[in-house]
Amino acid sequence: MWTWFFRLASPPHVYALAGKLGLWFLIPAFALLAVGTWGGLVLAPPDYQQGDAFRIIYVHVPSAYLSMLIYVTMALAGAIGLIWRMKLAHAVAASCAPIGASFTFAALVTGAVWGKPMWGTYWEWDPRLTSELILLFLYFGYMGLRSAYEDINQADRASAILAIAGVANVPIIHFSVIWWASLHQGPTLSKLGAPSISGAMLWPLLTMILAFTLYFLGVLALRVKGEVLAREFQSRWAEDVLRGISTAGSQ
């Protein structure tokens, strides 16, 4: 039952597929980004308490959600790489880190400029804010650890263990607003029952979340392509690609 999985994981196949997938994901992602931004900035009504400042939600929530989704993807890929000795999984994990770090940064900055006018402060050592900052440091630690090794196999193994250990921080980020008295408000979308946001404000948010997810998959594909090529440098197909003989994944 796993043969399709391993065929999928053959490097030349992945290389060719990643080039195509990148565009398939990125084109709808940018279309949805345009729709969601228009919906969020223009069509959605202002909030009853926060006025127009609440519109930051349309970039803050998708960024924060991606920062966690990417971390889980990275840890999962690292675990698959460790258990099945699958190099492709390690290539995916390594490709996740810079993307995840950048969206964690975006979540922190957009949250800060939301916090200043609404809460009265850019930053507080609140459980939610602190655990998100720890996530940023985990990404930095992951990238730092990778670059500390000369040997790529050692780098893969060590960084996968760090990623897996750090995954404990993800549920802490999510539940911090429920477990502890915090300045950050509780979850709007992911709680049981109906989301506590009116429909006219909700659809641009869901559009943006979908757009960000597709965008991540697109950029991930582009990064994985380069990563696979570098790792498979010694193989026949990679040489063909580099010499321009093979058309696999040509752009």
Added chain:
Amino acid sequence: MTPRRQRMLVVGLVVAGVAAAVGLSLRAFQENLLYFYTPTQALAGEPPAGKRFRLGGLVEKGSVRRESGSLEVRFQVRDNQQEMTVAYSGVLPDLFRDGQGVIAMGYLEPGGVFRADEVLAKHDENYMPPEVAESLAAQGHPGKPGATVTAPN
């Protein structure tokens, strides 16, 4: 046991071990992680005496008194049982209003007044247009705006 199963076990043990370590330390540090105390907790003497702490609760409706000619403002902060007077001198955040959740950083004066040097407004997870909020208020919808504040645990 195949080597693959062995590696699977190791990964599982790492996850379980880290989760257990994090869980235990969170339990142990729960007190320190407490971001704010409610008026009930503060009046029961839970915050260490003489130390600065954060007080969180809702601004009692109609309790905000401003001194003319200065930025000094006094208001009552309540949870669902007790309330406490907060004195503050400075600029309040945009969201500060009657019934709003606030967090004040400061200390308890001997007279039982909480002297704050920073007041932050906490907003809830509800987002709606003003018209919807008005019609909800007209229907006397419970809990909106300004949900109840309960102590953690």
Added chain:
Amino acid sequence: MEQSLAMGGYAGYLAVAYGVTALVILGNLVAARWRFRKTRQRLREQLSRRAGRAEAHNSGATVGRES
């Protein structure tokens, strides 16, 4: 129009939030493509150096036999 652009006085905060997010989105795309091209360039150079070395080695061997 002017009133809606002011965003109730929050236009500055909104501009920073949307601006930083736009930079992250474009930056990731540019970085991914740049990195791919750099990797390909580096590997091509390695490949041609390897081919060059093999050639030099072959000619060196012939010279050695002649002397």
